[in-house]
Amino acid sequence: MIMHIQFDNTYARELEGTYVPWQPTKVPSPKLLRLNTNLGVQLNLSMEVLNSPMGSAILSGNEIPAGAMPIAQAYAGHQFGNFAPQLGDGRALLLGEVLGEDGRRRDLAFKGSGPTPFSRGGDGKAAVGPVLREYLIGEFMHAMGIPTTRALAAVWTGEPVFRERPLPGAILTRVAASHLRIGTFEFFAAREEPHQVQRLVDYAIRRHDPQLTDHPHQYQEWFRAVADRQASLVARWMLVGFIHGVMNTDNTTISGETIDYGPCAFMEAYDPHAVFSSIDSQGRYAYHNQPHILRWNLARLAEAIAPLMNTVSGKPVVDPLVEVLETFPARYHDYWLTGLRKKLGLSTSEQGDDALAEEWLALLHTQGADYTLAWRYLADAAEGNVRPLQAMFHEPSVLSLWLKRWRMRLDRECPAVHSTESSC
Numbered sequence: 001m002i003m004h005i006q007f008d009n010t011y012a013r014e015l016e017g018t019y020v021p022w023q024p025t026k027v028p029s030p031k032l033l034r035l036n037t038n039l040g041v042q043l044n045l046s047m048e049v050l051n052s053p054m055g056s057a058i059l060s061g062n063e064i065p066a067g068a069m070p071i072a073q074a075y076a077g078h079q080f081g082n083f084a085p086q087l088g089d090g091r092a093l094l095l096g097e098v099l100g101e102d103g104r105r106r107d108l109a110f111k112g113s114g115p116t117p118f119s120r121g122g123d124g125k126a127a128v129g130p131v132l133r134e135y136l137i138g139e140f141m142h143a144m145g146i147p148t149t150r151a152l153a154a155v156w157t158g159e160p161v162f163r164e165r166p167l168p169g170a171i172l173t174r175v176a177a178s179h180l181r182i183g184t185f186e187f188f189a190a191r192e193e194p195h196q197v198q199r200l201v202d203y204a205i206r207r208h209d210p211q212l213t214d215h216p217h218q219y220q221e222w223f224r225a226v227a228d229r230q231a232s233l234v235a236r237w238m239l240v241g242f243i244h245g246v247m248n249t250d251n252t253t254i255s256g257e258t259i260d261y262g263p264c265a266f267m268e269a270y271d272p273h274a275v276f277s278s279i280d281s282q283g284r285y286a287y288h289n290q291p292h293i294l295r296w297n298l299a300r301l302a303e304a305i306a307p308l309m310n311t312v313s314g315k316p317v318v319d320p321l322v323e324v325l326e327t328f329p330a331r332y333h334d335y336w337l338t339g340l341r342k343k344l345g346l347s348t349s350e351q352g353d354d355a356l357a358e359e360w361l362a363l364l365h366t367q368g369a370d371y372t373l374a375w376r377y378l379a380d381a382a383e384g385n386v387r388p389l390q391a392m393f394h395e396p397s398v399l400s401l402w403l404k405r406w407r408m409r410l411d412r413e414c415p416a417v418h419s420t421e422s423s424c
Helices: 010-014 037-042 053-059 128-143 182-190 194-208 218-240 287-308 319-343 353-367 371-382 396-413
Strands: 019-021 031-035 071-073 077-079 082-084 092-099 105-111 150-162 166-176
Touching: 010 019, 010 071, 010 092, 010 194, 031 053, 031 128, 037 150, 053 150, 077 182, 128 150, 128 166, 182 194, 182 287, 194 218, 194 287, 218 287, 218 319, 287 319, 319 353, 353 396
Parallel strands: none
Antiparallel strands: 019 071, 031 150, 071 092, 077 082, 092 105, 105 166, 150 166
C-alpha cells in the first residue's frame, strides 16, 4: 500500500539558510492512537492508508513519503521577556506542505519526533498525555471558530519518555497555516541579516497576504495585517476565558493561529489575574495581560522589520509601524466588544454597551462565578429561567439589578417584544 501525498515545499525551496534538513528518529513500535478523519479528508489524504500500519509508520516518522522534505526551522524568541537568540525546532520537524481541497496551503509537521540541531540537550520527544491534550484543545478551539493549529494524528511510539518518571511516548502530527513566528524574524534580525528578514517577509506576504504583493507600502500593510489577525485572535481567547500560558514571541504566529498548547487552560471562576503556568510567578501571561503582551510581541516584530522600511537620510521611517502599535488597543477593543455584544444577545450597538459588559464581568469576579457556566445560564435567564444563574451568586440582589439593565437593553433590540422572558 503506497501513500501518495502531493507535497509542495515552498519554505524549503525558497528559504534556504533558514532551516536545517533533518530526519525524524525512528521509533520501535508505532501505533495510531487517534486520527482526525475530517481534517485528513480536507487535506486530500487517504484515510484508508493512514488507518493502516503504513499510516502509523508515516505518522511516526519511520517512513518518509515521497516528496516530503523534513526540516528543522530556525527561530529565536523572547521567553518571559528575555531574549533567546536561538531556539528553533528542538523537537519538531516540518515534514512538508500540502494543498487542501479548498486550495489552501498547510504545513504538516511532527512534534516529538526526536532531537534536532536545535534541541539544546533535550531528547526531542513527547509524552502521550501532552500530545492528546494538544489534539483535544486544538479541536475544541477549531470547533469554537477560534483560529488554531490542529492535530491530524497522535501516534504511540512504543517507547518510554523520561521526565520526572517514565511516561509512554507519542508523536503529534500538527497542521498549521504556516509555522512562521515572530521569533523567526527575530532570529535573523539579531544576527544582523536584513536580507534574510526581507526574504522571510516577502515569503510571508506571498503565502498569507498575496493581495499586498504589489502594494507600494507592502511591509507596513503586512505588519498591519499581522497585528489585525492577532487582535482578533486574542479577543476570541478572552471571550472564551482561554489563558495561553506561554505567549512568548516564538509562540506568536504570523498567520494569526493559536499555537503551542503547553501550559494553558480555560478559566473557571472568573479572575482577570488568573495565571496558568507554574513558572509564570510574576503573572506576565495572566488572563487580563494577554492583549498587552500581544502588543509587546508585535513591537518586537516591528523592531525586526524596521530596516526594511523606506529610509530618509539613511534611517528607516518607522512611523507607520508605530502607528499600528498605537492603534492596536483600540482595534483589539473593537473585536472584544463586538464579541461581547454577541454573547450578551445584542445585534446592534449603543453607547454604554461596554459599561454593561464591564459591569457583568465585575459581577462575575466579585461573586466568584464560573465564567463559562455564567454565560450559559445567562442564556437561560434570557428565556425566563433565572434560577441556575442566581445559584452561582453569593448576593443574588446585585445580579437582579444588572439583569434589569440588561433586559432593558434587550428590549431596545426588538421593541415589539415586551416580555422579560423573551429576547430577540
